[in-house]
């Protein structure tokens with residue numbers, strides 16, 4: 001990668017400048033209600049790109065309920081130990097799991113030990129201690145979501161103690177952090193339900209009926225003890241690995257669960273969640289959300305003409321948006337390849353790049369010849385078209401030609417900000 005390629009690793013730099021310029025230079029010029037809306041979107045993007053952190057899940061579930069298997073299924077890699085004695089160490093403490101080759105792609109797990117799983121008196125005392133240990137950990141970090149794991153075959157078992165523990169821990173979080181995390185029930189190991197010969201997804205009708213039964217059964221039990229709307233999702237997370245390679249994949253409904261979780265995670269955790277899961281549905285959701293914010297910001301000027309001097313900021317937001325979509329797609333990219341994409345769309349890369357450079361030091365740049373103006377509506381439509389083209393190209397891996405078609409179909413007849421000069 002050449003010098004002009006630039007580093008893709010510093011997420012902070014992509015949006016930092018254009019957002020700061022938007023806030024400092026353009027926001028004060030906007031009329032009241034629009035100003036509020038644009039400011040809200042700037043805040044959203046700042047959450048995602050400047051305040052990013054790992055998602056945090058507190059899991060309540062018995063030994064063997066499939067927690068470690070689920071974590072491996074999320075990463076599609078054996079990051080957690082399965083079923084062994086070693087796998088039980090570290091419970092009750094926050095633990096950060098990350099991709100083997102990238103410790104910035106991480107999720108934090110608090111595996112609280114199930115109250116109901118103990119049998120011997122020693123284990124019961126031990127579990128009393130572990131509950132307070134779990135609370136100590138919850139004090140240090142607030143979970144985004146509580147996950148309650150139950151084996152499909154055990155939704156009929158006595159799980160009342162476990163649900164009570166869940167409720168107790170959740171109330172504790174509310175007390176210390178003034179935040180009530182959502183509870184999501186996960187019915188695991190659905191492949192083990194009858195009929196047992198039907199082991200491989202997408203499963204036959206009879207299996208689906210039994211899965212639905214298990215889900216509604218757990219829903220009822222949770223609803224009896226937990227306040228608020230409770231969602232229960234079935235999953236099979238089973239994968240087998242040999243020397244870190246996937247040799248068997250029996251996962252079912254996994255991507256749906258991960259996508260569902262995205263909606264319960266704060267924006268500040270989205271980049272990491274996308275990187276970890278590599279799920280297309282998640283990448284697209286986030287990309288669209290970023291595109292909507294960027295379009296609203298760029299369109300915040302409504303009918304007002306945008307002076308040429310402000311256009312580098314608009315272009316800066318667009319380029320940051322494209323860069324972030326490329327990043328989310330998981331492709332190994334540098335600034336040059338972003339410019340290649342923009343070039344493929346048929347817009348003037350030279351101008352775009354110059355604008356980007358200019359945006360860096362806007363206050364110092366004197367623009368020659370004012371006269372070009374663009375309306376906020378056009379800026380907004382152009383930004384949204386670019387978002388859709390970037391999703392097609394980077395996430396759906398369509399050709400540059402297909403991306404160009406998408407770009408042109410949504411593009412207005414008037415000049416887009418990227419076209420000028």
Ligand SMILES: Nc1nc2c(ncn2[C@@H]2O[C@H](COP(=O)(O)OP(=O)(O)O)[C@@H](O)[C@H]2O)c(=O)[nH]1
Nearest residue numbers: 063064065066067068069082083189236237238
């Ligand atoms: N058939 C099947 N087995 C599973 C599934 N998930 C976990 N297991 C098995 O259940 C056992 C316990 O799983 P583990 O993830 O270690 O549970 P944990 O104690 O909650 O972390 C292991 O032998 C796993 O291989 C699944 O979806 N299907």
Ligand SMILES: [Mg+2]
Nearest residue numbers: 067068083087
């Ligand atoms: Mg485990």
